[in-house]
Amino acid sequence: MSGLLVAGTTSDAGKSAVTTGLCRAFARRGVAVAPYKAQNMSNNSMVCVAADGSTAEIGRAQWVQALAARVRPEPAMNPVLLKPGSDRRSHVVLLGHPAGEVSSADWQTGRRQLARTAHAAYDDLATRFELIVAEGAGSPTEINLRAGDYVNMGLARHAGLPTIVVGDIDRGGVFAAMYGTVALLDAADQSLVAGFVVNKFRGDADLLSPGLRSLERLTGRQVYGVLPWDPTLWLDSEDGLDPGSRRAATGARHRVAVVRLPRISNFTDVDALGLEPDLDVVFVSDPRELTDADLLVLPGTRSTLADLAWLRDRGLDAAIVEHVRRGKPLLGVCGGFQMLGRTIADPSGVEGSPGAEVDGLGLLDVRTDFVAEKTLGLPVGEALGAPASGYEIHHGRITRGNGEDFLGGMRTGTVFGTMWHGSLEGDELRGALLGEMLGRPPSTIRFAAAREARLDRLGDLVEGHLDVDSLLTLARDGVPTVPVLPPGGVR
Template sequence: MSRPRGLLVAGTTSDAGKSVLTTGLCRAFARRGVLVAPYKAQNMSNNSMVVAQGDGFAEIGRAQWVQALAARATPEVAMNPVLLKPGSDRRSHVVLMGQPAGAVSSADWEDGRRHLATAAHEAFDDLAGRYDVIVAEGAGSPAEINLRAGDYVNMGLARHADLPTIVVGDIDRGGVFAALLGTVALLSPEDQALVAGFVMNKFRGDLGLLSPGLEMLQRATGRPTFGVLPWDPSLWLDSEDALDLDGRRSGSGTRRVAVIRLPRISNFTDLDALGLEPDLDVVFVSSPRDLADADLIVLPGTRATISDLAWLRSRGLDRAVIAHAEAGRPVLGICGGCQMLGGTISDPDGIEGALGATVQGLGLLEVATVFDAEKTLRLHEPAGYEIHHGRISGEAASGPVSGTMVHGRLEDDAYRGHYLREALGLESRASFPAAREARLDLLGDLVEHHLDADGLLSLALRGAPSGLPVLPPGGVA
């Protein structure tokens, strides 16, 4: 059997730029006529998307869905076989091949994931048999030596498929040269043999000042830097997690949209379309005083409706939302946010916590929610999707207050335009589908103009060069 053709994009840290580089490479390779697919063995995120699976539907990480669009490929579950959705600081809900599959805790992190590794590698092999090149995104850092024994996302995947690996470093954080060199040095000799080079991300300034450092890094590691991606403030669209929610705000319009920053916020990409509107200023808030001058309040999706509703009340945000609605100003709830705006929320099977729990919502909608063990997954046309355990009944609109269980509806220009006219008396002045495609093209352009895209494609097709030096200490036992 021939070696699978592909590339692993690893990083010195979380949020170093792995998703950005993977997306850009998918678009750059697709432009060259390469049949390319994205892949991430395990994604940990509350941002997800629904895809078709046989006669039904499945769930994958949002980033892989967007990367598939960049690759001009049809999104599918094999592109993200394992999705972990944080339920608490020590426990995550597992989505395996698109379907709920129990939970995993920090106490059984290694043993509890062995079957996930098998499924993930089988999914990679399946994709590799159908595509010319796989651009695989790692998770966190490959130098997390305490987790290496059970790793199947970073060097564990690279070793499984003999994938050459590129390490991305975020220069904006500082210490990037030490991080890149240290990442390689902490790997075992066998893992180091697959690390073929580096990419710098988020650079702003004079490239001439950076060049001597790149040359010294190559002398120290025996590995080249394939290019330097410039910092660009517009690359937040469809981002992976909530590490930089504040960076998503538009900040330019005169009408203020306050999105309540719930502790377990999920699928907050719902608000990206509003962020494109030039007349709106979209901000994420967590205190009642931040709602005082809002024109529109949004309660977004959440992974834990009941506990986040308790948090809302503990901060007095519930009273601020009710006062806003009673003043005749609009409130929008999406999925979990819609459930919070209603009457009773019942959890007979303990899906979110205590068995048989029933709590009162904010009472702004005539809606009752009952959690069901079977998750609803559904796609809507022309835009929108459902991912939820809570089933609602009743009327999800009352005066200025409205709710929906459908994520992504605001991405439809016609729907968003209608909502803005009704709620705020504004006309939409943006096209979300056009903006997304433009940003995918921008990522492709950045890769084409600032990286050695042809060299990276050649690396993916031919594999890591032989004879790469082993850096001391060559792994930590």
């Protein structure tokens, strides 16, 4: 079997971008390639369809990487998805379905079962695809976690994967980070690290060359290329917010304020709005930042009750109600929609203490009751005279009172609520909704084409700046003999 592990010196070094770009580059060469990430920790997820026809949940990044590879997304591409519920506890999604929780206290015990499932999923993919491009998590040199690692070098050892290390030069210290990443590994792990990719470079390439040559000489490993800084390039994010990437360059006529909830999830829902040239999409967390918003979006959240309490603590609840009182439009999605209702109840303790029941913002006549069974779906329908589709990921069950139906939710006046993530990606629906809310003409933006163009742009960057042929040979033939660097790993 052929494969490649894309590791990084740090989180957000560019592993996802390099993995996505390589998937597109290899697919262009006619290789049957699949993405894979053993474990993803993210509240940005997506619904896909498993081989048996059931719906399943995977990380958003792997779903996009499958599009880049031109293959159907499936649960084996992200067998373990951890959705943080608190600083020390995460909800586990195993092969697309809920599988309890794991905490820092039982981490080592819990990881053994997760590792078996993750590695079996990799082995399954490897029987069905010519090549697997696996994305690591964080750094492969988390020496405090190495004993239970199954995502980075634990995966590389399991499958004999040659590994490249991506470093973000924009952060500074990239050469030390790359050398140190290798040197702190033990000899067996070091033997699988083939080389490096420098990411986010801007400046004079001649000034970088001496450092690259020294890194190759000191490590005995190849630098496979340098990817340039491209501020226009962004993909569906999995970890953090990058509000600047969604902001209009100049001339925006309308300001869209998205509430930056502490446990925000699936904030890719607003990506389509960020492509509209007349919309300036900003993330806000202060009530004063809502005063001049033309449209307010209350997004999804991993913890509706906790984030509703946060809204109230900051006075954002009053600012939201005042926004509506002034006749301005408001869109709530999933957890954000639930907050807009009359009552939110948690009889079984899905989000916290069993029996909790609190008042919502009272802007829509709905009640939410959390239940243990998660809803996963890919609904289709019609709204505002336009075809509509999206995906559902939630535990809340909605009981509606008076109001107009709207995308599995409700509309009352200028307040819209929906349980359908991703619905704004539909061009006709987005145009109709923005026309209704902001009185603007239909959009000329085609979201699916824009996403495909971004994937092609990333593929072009990888083709133009990385030695793709050598990386393909590396994935097929394995790592050549490489030296062990002192100190040869911390034990």
